[in-house]
Amino acid sequence: MQNIDAFKQFFTTSKKIVLTVHLNPDADALGSALGLASVLLKKGHEVSVLSPNAYPDFLKWMKGNEDVKVFEREREICEGLIKEADMIFSIDYSSLKRAGEIGLLIANSKAQKIIIDHHIEPEDYADFMEWSTKAGATAELVFDLLGELDWKDLLDKDAGECLYAGIMTDTGGFKHPNTTQHIHEIVAKLIGIGVDAARVSKWVYDSNSLNRIKLLGFALSERLNVLPNYKVAYIYLSKKDLADHNAQKGDTEGLVNYALSIKGIVMAALFTEKENLVKMSFRSIGSFSVNDFARKNFNGGGHMNAAGGISNEMNLKEVIGKFESLLPEYKTELNKAL
Numbered sequence: 001m002q003n004i005d006a007f008k009q010f011f012t013t014s015k016k017i018v019l020t021v022h023l024n025p026d027a028d029a030l031g032s033a034l035g036l037a038s039v040l041l042k043k044g045h046e047v048s049v050l051s052p053n054a055y056p057d058f059l060k061w062m063k064g065n066e067d068v069k070v071f072e073r074e075r076e077i078c079e080g081l082i083k084e085a086d087m088i089f090s091i092d093y094s095s096l097k098r099a100g101e102i103g104l105l106i107a108n109s110k111a112q113k114i115i116i117d118h119h120i121e122p123e124d125y126a127d128f129m130e131w132s133t134k135a136g137a138t139a140e141l142v143f144d145l146l147g148e149l150d151w152k153d154l155l156d157k158d159a160g161e162c163l164y165a166g167i168m169t170d171t172g173g174f175k176h177p178n179t180t181q182h183i184h185e186i187v188a189k190l191i192g193i194g195v196d197a198a199r200v201s202k203w204v205y206d207s208n209s210l211n212r213i214k215l216l217g218f219a220l221s222e223r224l225n226v227l228p229n230y231k232v233a234y235i236y237l238s239k240k241d242l243a244d245h246n247a248q249k250g251d252t253e254g255l256v257n258y259a260l261s262i263k264g265i266v267m268a269a270l271f272t273e274k275e276n277l278v279k280m281s282f283r284s285i286g287s288f289s290v291n292d293f294a295r296k297n298f299n300g301g302g303h304m305n306a307a308g309g310i311s312n313e314m315n316l317k318e319v320i321g322k323f324e325s326l327l328p329e330y331k332t333e334l335n336k337a338l
Contacts, residue, residue: 001130004148010112011149015086016046018111022093023052023100026253027059027204029092031166032116032138034064036091038159039151048081052100056250061203062165063158071102078102085111092138094122094131116141119302120291133303136178139166143186157194164190165200172257173201176305215245219255230327231266231334233259238273238316256281266337267293269323273316280309280319286337288330297326 001007019037021029033049040047049064053072059065071078082088082105090096094117096103106113107125115126118135130145143163146152155163167187171179174187191197219235226233235255237247245251252272259268260283267288270281280298282290283306290307294300298309298319311319327334 001128001145001148003128007114007128008149010087011043011045014044014046016081016084017048017087017089018081018085019047019049019089019091020099020102020106021049021051021091022098024249025051025055025059025092027169028137028139028166030055030059030065030068031062031162031164032142033089033091034062034068035139035155035159035162035166036089036116036142036146037064038156038162039146039154042154043151050078050081050102052102054249056253057248058204058207058250058253059165062162064162071100079105082106082109082111085109087112087114089113090115090117090126091142092117092119094119094126094129096123096125116145121301136176136180136183137167137170139163139170140183140186142166143190155193160190160193160195161200164195164197165204168197168200169204173205178303209248209251211246211248212251215242215247215251216255216258218245220258224259226262226265227324227327228264230331231264231337232268232327233262233265234269234271234320234323235259236271236273236316236320239275242272256283259283260285266334271316271319271323277310277312278314278316278319280311282307282309284337288334288337293326293330297322 017040019033021033037047037049049068051068051070054070069078088106088109088111094115096107113126114128115122116130116138118133118138120133122131130141135141146155167183223235223237256268256270266286267284272279282294284290289304291302291304294307294309300307300309302308
């Protein structure tokens with residue numbers, strides 16, 4: 001972080017600190033926020049973690065989860081905390097629209113603003129930034145920031161497991177190209193303070209409901225389409241599909257990766273129909289940038305090999321039609337990606 005000495009000065013007296021995460025927070029966002037919150041509490045600060053909306057049950061094992069304020073349920077409390085905050089952190093996002101209505105409150109706040117994030121093209125609203133697109137996860141940046149502040153000794157097993165979950169999931173279980181030597185060094189240090197890697201993996205990946213497993217089977221058998229000429233596969237789920245399987249928040253998490261795992265596939269997509277919008281997840285391997293693809297065509301973005309998009313103007317059938325119609329334009333790039 002630039003101006004680290006000036007940043008440190010803010011923590012010399014007790015502060016009211018609010019840590020915020022993006023809409024539909026994942027393990028990296030929530031784990032980074034809760035891991036950092038644990039350390040800030042030990043430093044004597046008044047700390048609150050705010051989420052714009054609810055998140056999946058498989059993240060609720062994290063220490064501090066019980067104290068997270070959810071804006072869609074506790075609007076007045078969250079508004080009050082942001083209004084009174086001395087410092088507001090943006091965790092795992094650097095574009096205020098990704099925080100929903102919380103983003104508008106942050107924009108109007110006079111508090112010091114800090115971004116900790118690894119997504120591209122951050123907005124210019126923060127006083128301080130711990131930001132790098134080279135980081136495999138925001139949890140990696142949190143760990144590094146604790147080192148810059150000389151606070152690593154305050155990181156305990158519970159906070160370490162929150163950070164480990166963020167790193168594990170955003171590197172695809174340490175399978176993605178963003179899995180670096182530095183990542184493994186951090187993980188080794190986290191295990192060294194007592195983090196149980198196998199238990200965290202079990203909580204995140206192996207705590208499925210029966211309905212989620214049935215939805216997975218349905219999606220792969222009935223809603224998977226493979227387009228070998230383009231090295232593309234996609235899955236779609238309608239509102240009816242989700243209702244028929246009593247799908248809960250988080251039940252489609254990771255589903256797009258099954259399409260990407262097919263031999264010869266370079267780009268995979270998941271189209272999920274929600275109320276009044278269609279949500280998209282894109283994944284790729286090799287040199288094909290789904291970040292560029294999502295930004296140009298579907299009001300989205302993210303990372304080179306993992307991105308998202310959204311449409312509130314087209315229905316599910318129209319979105320899929322547009323997606324398929326774009327593929328000839330990208331055929332050469334897709335075929336050269338590996």
